[in-house]
Amino acid sequence: xxxxxxxxxxxxxxxxxxxxxxxxxxxxxxxxxxxxxxxxxxxxxxxxxxxxxxxxxxxxxxxxxxxxxxxxxxxxxxxxxxxxxxxxxxxxxxxxxxxxxxxxxxxxxxxxxxxxxxxxxxxxxxxxxxxxxxxxxxxxxxxxxxxxxxxxxxxxxxxxxxxxxxxx
Amino acid sequence: xxxxxxxxxxxxxxxxxxxxxxxxxxxxxxxxxxxxxxxxxxxxxxxxxxxxxxxxxxxxxxxxxxxxxxxxxxxxxxxxxxxxxxxxxxxxxxxxxxxxxxxxxxxxxxxxxxxxxxxxxxxxxxxxxxxxxxxxxxxxxxxxxxxxxxxxxxxxxxxxxxxxxxxxxxxxxxxxxxxxxxxxxxxxxxxxxxxxxxxxxxxxxxxxxxxxxxxxxxxxxxxxxxxxxxxxxxxxxxxxxxxxxxxxxxxxxxxxxxxxxxxxxxxxxxxxxxxxxxxxxxxxxxxxxxxxxxxxxxxxxxxxxxxxxxxxxxxxxxxxxxxxxxxxxxxxxxxxxxxxxxxxxxxxxxxxxxxxxxxxxxxxxxxxxxxxxxxxx
Numbered sequence: 001x002x003x004x005x006x007x008x009x010x011x012x013x014x015x016x017x018x019x020x021x022x023x024x025x026x027x028x029x030x031x032x033x034x035x036x037x038x039x040x041x042x043x044x045x046x047x048x049x050x051x052x053x054x055x056x057x058x059x060x061x062x063x064x065x066x067x068x069x070x071x072x073x074x075x076x077x078x079x080x081x082x083x084x085x086x087x088x089x090x091x092x093x094x095x096x097x098x099x100x101x102x103x104x105x106x107x108x109x110x111x112x113x114x115x116x117x118x119x120x121x122x123x124x125x126x127x128x129x130x131x132x133x134x135x136x137x138x139x140x141x142x143x144x145x146x147x148x149x150x151x152x153x154x155x156x157x158x159x160x161x162x163x164x165x166x167x168x
Numbered sequence: 169x170x171x172x173x174x175x176x177x178x179x180x181x182x183x184x185x186x187x188x189x190x191x192x193x194x195x196x197x198x199x200x201x202x203x204x205x206x207x208x209x210x211x212x213x214x215x216x217x218x219x220x221x222x223x224x225x226x227x228x229x230x231x232x233x234x235x236x237x238x239x240x241x242x243x244x245x246x247x248x249x250x251x252x253x254x255x256x257x258x259x260x261x262x263x264x265x266x267x268x269x270x271x272x273x274x275x276x277x278x279x280x281x282x283x284x285x286x287x288x289x290x291x292x293x294x295x296x297x298x299x300x301x302x303x304x305x306x307x308x309x310x311x312x313x314x315x316x317x318x319x320x321x322x323x324x325x326x327x328x329x330x331x332x333x334x335x336x337x338x339x340x341x342x343x344x345x346x347x348x349x350x351x352x353x354x355x356x357x358x359x360x361x362x363x364x365x366x367x368x369x370x371x372x373x374x375x376x377x378x379x380x381x382x383x384x385x386x387x388x389x390x391x392x393x394x395x396x397x398x399x400x401x402x403x404x405x406x407x408x409x410x411x412x413x414x415x416x417x418x419x420x421x422x423x424x425x426x427x428x429x430x431x432x433x434x435x436x437x438x439x440x441x442x443x444x445x446x447x448x449x450x451x452x453x454x455x456x457x458x459x460x461x462x463x464x465x466x467x468x469x470x471x472x473x474x475x476x477x478x479x480x481x482x483x484x485x486x487x488x489x490x491x492x493x494x495x496x497x498x499x500x501x502x503x504x505x506x507x508x509x510x511x512x513x514x515x516x517x518x519x520x521x522x523x524x525x526x527x528x529x530x531x532x533x534x535x536x537x538x539x540x541x542x543x544x545x
Contacts, residue, residue, distance in 0.1 A: 051343070079249040079274075079377050079449075097248065099377060103296075103339035103346070104248050104274035123375055 046134075047110075047150055048159035054134070055110045055153070057144055062111060065138045066098070066129065069163050075102040077129040080122040082140055087115045089142065091149055096139070098129065107139065111149045117141040203411030204234045205404050206420045213243040213269045213280060215422035218434035220347060221272065223290055226430075229345050234290040235407045237400050237417070240280040242357075243267040244364055247275040247338060251376035251448050253369045259510075259543070261364055270444050273349065275338030276379030279365055283356035283386065285396050287403060288349040296346035298324050298337055305335070305352065308406035312398065313391055325382070326352070332385035354396045355388035369544065371455030376448065441507065445477035457540050459490075461533060466490055468537065470544065474508045484541070491533055495524065499538075510542040517541075 046056045052070035055062045071077070079099040089095050089109040096107045118140050121128055128137040144150070154162060206223075208216050216238040223234060244256045244266060252258060252268055255277040261268060280286070289301040302320040309318050317329050326335035337350040361384065387394050400417075408415035425432060437443055452473045459466045469485035482500040486493075498520055506512045517538040524530060 079375070081249055081449075099247075099249050099274040103341045103348075104272065105341040106343070108343065 046156060047153035048156065048162075049108075049110045049153055050162065051108055051110075052163075053108065053110050055150075057150065060144055061116060062113065062142050062144050063138050064110060064140050064142065065133055066107075067159070067163075068133055071130045071133045071137070073102075074098060074105060074130075075100040077126045080119075080126050080129065080139065082118040082122070083115050085115050085117060089113060089115065091146075098126075109142070110153060111142070112145045113142040114145075115140050115142050202232050203407065203413040204232055205407060205413075205415075205417050206234060206236045207400070207417045208236070208238040208422055209419050210422045211239055211241040211282065212422070213240040213245065213267055214435050214438045215431075216240060216286070217245075217269060217271055217438050218431055219420065219422045219428065220288055220349070221434045221438075222428050222431050223288075224340070224342055224345050224347055227290070227345070229290055229292050233295065233411060234288075235404065236288040236290065236420075237404065238286045238288070239282055239284065239396065240286070241267075242279075242281045242360070243269055244277060244279055245269045245271050246277045247377055247379075248272055248447070249274065249377045249449060250277060250379070251372070251374045251451055252445065253448075253451070253508075253545075254367055254372050254374060254376060255365070255379055257364050257366055257368055258545070259368070264360070264364075266360075266364060268444055269438065270447060271338065273338035273340040273347070274377065276336065276377070277365060278336055278351050279356065279361040280351070281356050281360070283354050283388070283396065285352045285354060285399055286349060287352065288347050290345060290347045293341055293344060293346045296339070296341065296348065298339060298348045301348050302326060302335070302337065302350065304406055304410060305350070305403055308402040309387075309399070311406065312402040313394070316387070316390065323380075324350075326350075328385050328387065328390060331383065333382035334385060334387060336382075352399060353384060353386045354394060354399055355386045358384065358386065369453075371453050372451055373454065374449060374451035376451065441477070445507070445509070448474070448477050450475040450480075453544060455544065457543075459536055459540065461490070461536065464490075468540065470541070472503075472508075472544075477508055479503045479506055479508055484537075486537065491530070491537065495520070495534070496537075499541075508545055510545045513538060513542050513545065 046054050048054050048067060052067045053064060054067055055064050066074070077098050077100045081097045081099070083089075083095045087095065089112065091109060091112045093109045094106050095109050095115070098105050098107060119138050121136065122139070129139075131137065208219060210216060219236065219238070223236065227234065242264070244261060246252050246255055246268070248271060250270070256268070258268065287305065291297070299320065302324060306318050306320055306326060309316050318326055318334070319330075320326055324337040325333050328334045334353045335350050337348065339348040340346065365381075387399070404417055405415050420427070422428070422431060422435070450473070452471070454471050456467055456469045459468055466487050471481070471483040472479055473481040482503040484496050484500050486496050499517070502516055502520065503513065506516065517534065521531060521534055
């Protein structure tokens with residue numbers, strides 16, 4: 001989602017981010033972000049967009065959600081409008097919307113790919129996006145058509161610095 | 169009803185506006201730095217919603233904010249993620265030719281007519297601030313009529329006399345821009361309002377966002393000298409003062425492609441069945457109705473799932489001896505995939521009936537069943 005320097009509601013606490021990426025699977029040691037010969041990522045650390053979405057790729061499938069900064073600024077989510085499985089998305093395409101007490105806010109795809117799964121739990125419990133934005137409140141899963149697009153996104157550290165700069 | 173002078177002025181304004189819109193970085197040249205006040209000459213809800221979309225998508229709001237003023241002929245406007253069957257009386261609206269529109273912002277359902285004014289405040293996302301906008305409206309009302317007891321609640325409603333809602337708010341946040349729009353009841357038809365905003369449909373189960381019903385009142389009831397024009401002028405004046413711009417309203421024609429390129433495509437999209445009905449979150453209906461036929465009263469049970477406005481699953485349970493089960497099953501089966509719409513069922517019903525021999529009693533029973541099915545939609 002495109003947030004710019006949206007004023008945050010509530011105490012200006014540094015968001016507690018998800019612990020670092022999982023250890024790579026046993027076998028030959030491969031640094032987490034190294035691309036394999038098949039050109040699909042086995043596992044990558046969480047990356048962030050300047051629109052406060054995150055994506056974490058595992059075995060070529062990216063899980064997408066919104067960051068803690070975003071969910072705090074959004075307020076209580078009351079409805080999640082997500083795309084159908086099979087929808088093809090280009091990077092920056094609008095893929096859905098979150099409605100909160102604050103507004104209806106569009107969601108933009110961080111990468112190019114196809115939707116493989118949407119979080120069914122959000123239909124009954126949209127508040128999961130607020131309560132657990134990095135885990136149970138994930139939004140969609142998608143294929144990663146162009147892994148190079150991941151390089152254009154921010155690392156966790158870079159994202160932390162980014163939100164500090166826009167808060168000032 | 170635009171007189172010659174106003175027409176010339178509006179053409180001049182449109183030309184100036186097209187300069188603004190085509191050279192976004194330049195901003196508005198001349199005296200109007202920092203803000204622009206636009207008013208629609210159309211009363212068509214779809215055209216006016218399309219203008220909002222257009223401004224949201226195309227205008228550069230870094231150097232100026234925009235206030236858009238508009239009024240609609242009778243229409244019910246639902247929020248982006250709402251279920252019209254849950255929110256309003258569609259049958260009554262069809263009878264009265266009251267349009268149904270779905271807006272792109274969130275929030276609940278409202279009734280518009282020419283006695284209601286709509287205000288849209290456009291800013292960058294950074295400057296999005298609903299409370300400030302509503303306080304501006306209240307300030308304008310109090311400047312116009314100091315005795316008015318109006319205030320903003322923490323739900324972003326404006327209340328008259330501490331109790332009656334005269335304004336509701338909704339908003340949309342986009343990539344770089346945001347808008348906050350609200351209604352303001354001046355002298356709307358409250359009788360029509362309360363009857364169309366009452367849903368007669370039973371047995372609906374949905375996770376669509378619900379409306380919060382409120383008692384409403386018109387400002388006109390408090391002060392009969394108030395008109396919509398006066399309110400619009402007062403609010404525009406307050407906005408101009410706040411943004412230190414000329415108090416000058418630029419008229420905008422929502423069908424003019426030269427000023428608003430691509431606007432008609434947006435209007436068509438907002439009018440489309442796919443947007444208005446098809447965007448309804450998945451819901452189910454579990455209901456029953458009684459059929460009175462000659463001396464017997466029959467219970468019919470209906471269970472349906474509706475997704476994207478189309479029937480996904482349909483079960484109609486009619487006592488066996490009354491209508492041949494194959495006919496009822498055919499109806500249920502054929503309804504699957506169809507739009508959840510009374511016109512669709514009417515067409516389907518007559519098509520299916522042609523496959524049965526001329527049997528008046530059967531035809532009457534069939535028509536009775538189908539008429540009741542249509543009432544669900």
